Each structure stands twice: as C-alpha cells, then as structure tokens.
Amino acid sequence: MGENINIEKIFGSKVFTLDKMKERLPKEVFEEVLKVNQEGGELSFESAEKIATAMKEWAVENGATHYTHWFQPLTGITAEKHDSFVTHPKSDGKMLLKFSAKELIKGEPDASSFPSGGLRSTFEARGYTVWDTTSPAFIKEGGCGSILCIPTAFCSYTGEALDKKTPLLRSLEAINEQSLRIVKLFGNTEAKKVSVSVGAEQEYFLIDRKNYLKRDDLIFTGRTLFGAQPPKGQEMDDHYFGVIRERVGAFMADLNEELWKLGVTAKTQHNEVAPAQHELAPIYEEANIATDHNQIVMETMKRVAFQHGLTCLLHEKPFAKVNGSGKHNNWSLVTDNGVNLLDPGDNPNDNFQFLLVLSCIIKAVDTHADLLRQSASDVGNDLRLGAAEAPPAIMSIFLGDQLDDVVRQLVEKGEASRSIDGGMLQTGVSTLIDFEKDGTDRNRTSPFAFTGNKFEFRSVGSSDSIGSPNTILNAIVAEAFCEAADILENADDFETELHNLIKDNMAKHQRIIFNGDGYSEAWVKEAARRGLPNIKTMVDAVETLTTDKAVKLFEKFKIFTKSELESRQEILYESYVKSINIEANTMIDMVSRKFLPAGIKYSKELALTVNALDDAGVDNSVQLGILEKVSKKLSEMNKALENLISKHDKALEITDVKEKAVYIKDNVVEAMDNLRKPTDELELIVDKALWPVPTYGDMLFEV
Ligand code: ADP
Ligand code: MG
Numbered sequence: 126m127g128e129n130i131n132i133e134k135i136f137g138s139k140v141f142t143l144d145k146m147k148e149r150l151p152k153e154v155f156e157e158v159l160k161v162n163q164e165g166g167e168l169s170f171e172s173a174e175k176i177a178t179a180m181k182e183w184a185v186e187n188g189a190t191h192y193t194h195w196f197q198p199l200t201g202i203t204a205e206k207h208d209s210f211v212t213h214p215k216s217d218g219k220m221l222l223k224f225s226a227k228e229l230i231k232g233e234p235d236a237s238s239f240p241s242g243g244l245r246s247t248f249e250a251r252g253y254t255v256w257d258t259t260s261p262a263f264i265k266e267g268g269c270g271s272i273l274c275i276p277t278a279f280c281s282y283t284g285e286a287l288d289k290k291t292p293l294l295r296s297l298e299a300i301n302e303q304s305l306r307i308v309k310l311f312g313n314t315e316a317k318k319v320s321v322s323v324g325a326e327q328e329y330f331l332i333d334r335k336n337y338l339k340r341d342d343l344i345f346t347g348r349t350l351f352g353a354q355p356p357k358g359q360e361m362d363d364h365y366f367g368v369i370r371e372r373v374g375a376f377m378a379d380l381n382e383e384l385w386k387l388g389v390t391a392k393t394q395h396n397e398v399a400p401a402q403h404e405l406a407p408i409y410e411e412a413n414i415a416t417d418h419n420q421i422v423m424e425t426m427k428r429v430a431f432q433h434g435l436t437c438l439l440h441e442k443p444f445a446k447v448n449g450s451g452k453h454n455n456w457s458l459v460t461d462n463g464v465n466l467l468d469p470g471d472n473p474n475d476n477f478q479f480l481l482v483l484s485c486i487i488k489a490v491d492t493h494a495d496l497l498r499q500s501a502s503d504v505g506n507d508l509r510l511g512a513a514e515a516p517p518a519i520m521s522i523f524l525g526d527q528l529d530d531v532v533r534q535l536v537e538k539g540e541a542s543r544s545i546d547g548g549m550l551q552t553g554v555s556t557l558i559d560f561e562k563d564g565t566d567r568n569r570t571s572p573f574a575f576t577g578n579k580f581e582f583r584s585v586g587s588s589d590s591i592g593s594p595n596t597i598l599n600a601i602v603a604e605a606f607c608e609a610a611d612i613l614e615n616a617d618d619f620e621t622e623l624h625n626l627i628k629d630n631m632a633k634h635q636r637i638i639f640n641g642d643g644y645s646e647a648w649v650k651e652a653a654r655r656g657l658p659n660i661k662t663m664v665d666a667v668e669t670l671t672t673d674k675a676v677k678l679f680e681k682f683k684i685f686t687k688s689e690l691e692s693r694q695e696i697l698y699e700s701y702v703k704s705i706n707i708e709a710n711t712m713i714d715m716v717s718r719k720f721l722p723a724g725i726k727y728s729k730e731l732a733l734t735v736n737a738l739d740d741a742g743v744d745n746s747v748q749l750g751i752l753e754k755v756s757k758k759l760s761e762m763n764k765a766l767e768n769l770i771s772k773h774d775k776a777l778e779i780t781d782v783k784e785k786a787v788y789i790k791d792n793v794v795e796a797m798d799n800l801r802k803p804t805d806e807l808e809l810i811v812d813k814a815l816w817p818v819p820t821y822g823d824m825l826f827e828v
Contacts, residue, residue, distance in 0.1 A: 242692030289592030324409030
C-alpha cells in the first residue's frame, strides 16, 4: 500500500455508485433510482429486488462474503451485524449465494441493547433498520474480510427514530421545502431541490499503540485521567503545519487510499496545534452522505492506525493542558441549479436573497442558541468548550468586517448602500504577485463563523457524529425561512416587506453577532449583559431539548415528536452518567492499584536509604526531604481517593437519571479533579523507572 496510488482508478472502487448501478441495472430500474435520489419517494419492490441482485453480484466480485445493515444508534458510533450470502447447499452440494430485496430494504437487529430512552421496552425489543437509498452501499475491508455495508436508518416498531440518521433525513426534507419557498420568491422557479452541503474537518491524535495498551484510562475512557505536564507542550507552535513525520506520513498515505476507495474525498492533511495532533478535511458533499462519510473517516482512522502500530484517539480532550480535538462543520445551502444561498457575491449590500437568508440564519441562531449548543455537547466536549482553546460555550456569530458593516448599515439606516472590499494584499516584495484580499479576515475563536460562502460551526466534538449538529442547523433555519416565506408570499409590496423583514431580523437578533475575542473574560460578561445563554455543560444542555420552544419547532417540521425528544434526553443523561462512572471507576482503580503502590515502593526505597545513610553516619537530608514529600502526596491522594469513592457511591444510590447526572456533574467531576492533582504531582517526584504508566512526554513525542 501507499506506493504509486492512482487516485482516478481507485476512487470509489469499493462503492456501489450510480455509475455501477447504471452498468448493472435495466434502464428503467436505473431511472427509477435516479428519480428517487433527486426527488425523494420510494423505490418499488420489484426494482429493489433487481438492485439487491446487482449489488450482491458486484459485492461478491469484489470479495465480499457478508452484508450488513450499517446504522448509527444513539451510542454515537456505527453498529453492524454481519450476515453471509450463504444459503442451504443444493442437492449437488453447490452453494448458491443470495441476497433479496427484503434483506436489502429491512433488517431486524435484535436491538434491545441499544439505547432507546423508554421508546422501546425490552419485552417489545423490535427495532428495524431501513435502507437509506440516498447513501450508497460500500464494501468495508478489515479483519472480518470484506463486508457489504448498506447505510440504514434505525427505528422502533412504531416508527420512532432510534438513531442519528432518521432525524437528519427529516430535517433535510424540512430545509429543502422551506428553502424552495425562499428561492421562488426571488424568481428561481427552476430549482427543484435545495440541498445542504457539509464538509467536516476532523481532528485526531496518534500515539504509539504500545503506550496506549499500558494505560487503562486510555483503554477504558479514551482519554488520560492522569498525567503530569511534560517539559515541553505546544508553546513553541512548532507542530502546527510542521513537516509530517515519516511514521505519521505513512499512516496518512494509507488512510487516504482507504478513504478514496470508499468514495470519501480526503483532501487536506496537516499537523494540528498540539503535539501528536493532526487533521483531515474532505471536500464538502451532501449532508447525509457527509455524515455517513465522517463515520467512515473515524472508523478508518482507527483501523489504519492499528495496522501501523498506532492508536488513533478521537476523544475531545485526550490530554490535559494541550489543545483538544474538534470537528469544524462547514455548512451551506445549494440549489440543484447551482446557486449557493450563502454566497454574498461581490456586493452583498445589493444581494437581497443573500441578505434575507443571512438575516434568517442570524435570527435562527439567536432564537435557538441553546439548541445549537446542545447539538455540540457530549461528555468529552465538556472538557473543551469554554476552555481557552476551543470555541466558548456561548454561541455567537462571526460575520467579519464586510458583512458586519452591511448589517450595521441596514440596522442603523434601513438600507445598505455599499460593501467594503478587501483591497489588494501587497507584500512589498516585487517578485510576489499582489492579490485581492478577502473582504473578511478570519476569527478562530468564534463558534459559528461566516467563512466566505458557508458557515463554519466549530463547536462539534471530534468523536461525535455530525448528525445532530446538522439536524439542528437545518431545523432552526427551516423555521426562520418558513416564517419569512409566510410573510413575503402574501406581501402586497414585496420590496418594502422584504426590506423591513431583513432589517427587522437583523435589528432584533444582532446581539448574537460578535466579532471579537471569544476566549476573553470580557466576552463572558458582555454576553451575559446581552442575555445570551452560557450553557457550561452537557448536562445543562440536555434540558434545552424539551423546552416548549424546542418541542414546537421540532413538531412543526416533523423532525422529532415530543416523546422522541424525551427519550433522547433520557439517553443523554444516561450516557453522561455511564461515561463519568467509568472514568471514576478507572481513576479509583488506577490510584489504588498502580499509583499508590508506586509511591509506596519508592518511599520504602527512600526509607531504607535514609536508615542506611544514617547508620553509615552520612548526611541523609536530601533523601529524607524527598521521602517526606512523597509521603505527603500519598496521604493527599489517599484522602482524595476516599472522597471520590464516597461521592461516587452516593451517586449510585440516586435512582432518577437526571438527578443522578446533575449530582455527578456537581460533585463527582470535582472529586476526580481533586484526585488527579496530587497524583500528577507525585509523578514528578517518583523515580521514573517506578512509574507504572507511560508519561505525557512518552505519549506525545514518541511517534
Ligand atoms: P476554510 O479554509 O475556510 O476552512 P476550506 O476550503 O479549507 O475552507 O474548507 C474547509 C472545509 O469546508 C472543507 O471540508 C471544504 O470542502 C468545506 N467547504 C468549502 N466550501 C463549502 C461550502 N460551500 N459548503 C460547505 N462546505 C464547504
Ligand atoms: Mg482546523
């Protein structure tokens, strides 16, 4: 692998693309597929039968032995159960491989162990996976051989969504319908569909697998729960965009090759800010496919890392005190006749469709800042959002100088007569070509930034699915579009009403716009003054899912029913409780059975030396001093350990899941921090040869 890659040849070779369907299907069946893909609707059973056969033949030719319905339950990762194409042998002993429409369309994984938040009682354990015809099937190669993966949605017997894909698909229908109303108002009657384009930049860490296997915290929780700072961190800024080291480069080359085969447009790769941190960005594509592809990217990263003796850490904060990992979700809306609704053009002040769209997005984000914040929350992201590196927990929009100026003109004067342009960039070096600058510089601290012709939602956690963030974005913008279209479709004087609406949206919601430093203390105060929500944790964010405002929004656009929202809420509380539980247990175990014993061993060595030196009549003050320090840390650790155990036991007694989550957030997390501190301090005193796990220095600088 890795040598002489012919991208054109391998790209999509493991995907059952439209092209392959065209080759293998009768013309009328293929046309039906195209129609469903473009306009929605359902395939007939007869066609599905033909597609199943063609898909199986293609898969078998490509070495597949099994198929699976590939789905995204609320655990946040993908799930699969493999079935081989094997049937009863014929009388002559020969094997006829089969795959029917029924098997393609619907699966019934005995799904009682997936989280359902009360939607599916365990005695009624039916859950169905349903073929998503809009995302192509693909062949995954791995330890199990080659498996045909069929992207599916996962729902209960009564049709409630049990996954991340179903609501996303529903939200895509909603935004399509409402966006079409908007473009029609501006005379675009040819557009039949408005799609969401998404490009998800993925950050990750790579460490040596032999170090990973020596750390229970990484194995059980995906992050380090202990670890003193190494002599060097990220302060030199020498990793970001630095030359990619050989071993990492070899990993990236194989990763790209695997992704290209799976039809993922891996495009950009570079070293990130923290040591051992890297990023991969694909080219943007339709949101549903981008979401599936992001899952594939994460899975493939883990698999290829394994093959290279590495471990890929996707946790939001694998290491304390260096940058964590996120996922920038780039989002825009584009019509099937090629208009990007978020493209301001050269003179945004004159581009009324753009201004209306922009004003609706401003309104949507301000109205539902809480939901947007929720959509990017997970346990790991609590360690990232709000710390001084990732976007803050307060949602705000960065527009940049050019648009900010247009909004200001509109709000202050009722109209915008001019747009600032970027001017020419002159380097002062005659041989470098001067070029036209963007109208806007970048702002790295904003959670939701306008970047040219798209919005970049930067709060999403690196391990999370982008399903929820995009579902929420689509839903809240669909609502604002719908409210605008309701007014404008009935306007007597369109131009005046349009002007008023744009101005109104911007004036009422301009508090959400912030172009300054999102990491500063001053912004926290200013945001509070503006009345913007500052939701600090995942547990606090979960509340926002069932406010009247949220239920109204989701029910109106048929994205979630109230009971689906309640079930999700329960699942989120549960997953928080379980995750922190595992972290606390791991800490208790590591301190009790690794770090305390290491300290005790070292103190014994010191004590023996102290006595021996004393007997010999030699100065032993250094040894005695260290012994006292070690002993002091051991007693601090022991106290903190007992405290954590008691808080943790108390949490386990609480039966109500929300109450439990809140208690854990307010008590257990702090007790964990208090145990980490003396342990990390002990690490810096104890003989390294006695320290039972690899250190930050070993993990971050050894690849
Ligand atoms: P930037 O440097 O502004 O972050 P890049 O061109 O590096 O932009 O793109 C970052 C990500 O955004 C990539 O995944 C890219 O494909 C995606 N992207 C670019 N344009 C759009 C768009 N119009 N809609 C959605 N995503 C986009
Ligand atoms: Mg980045």
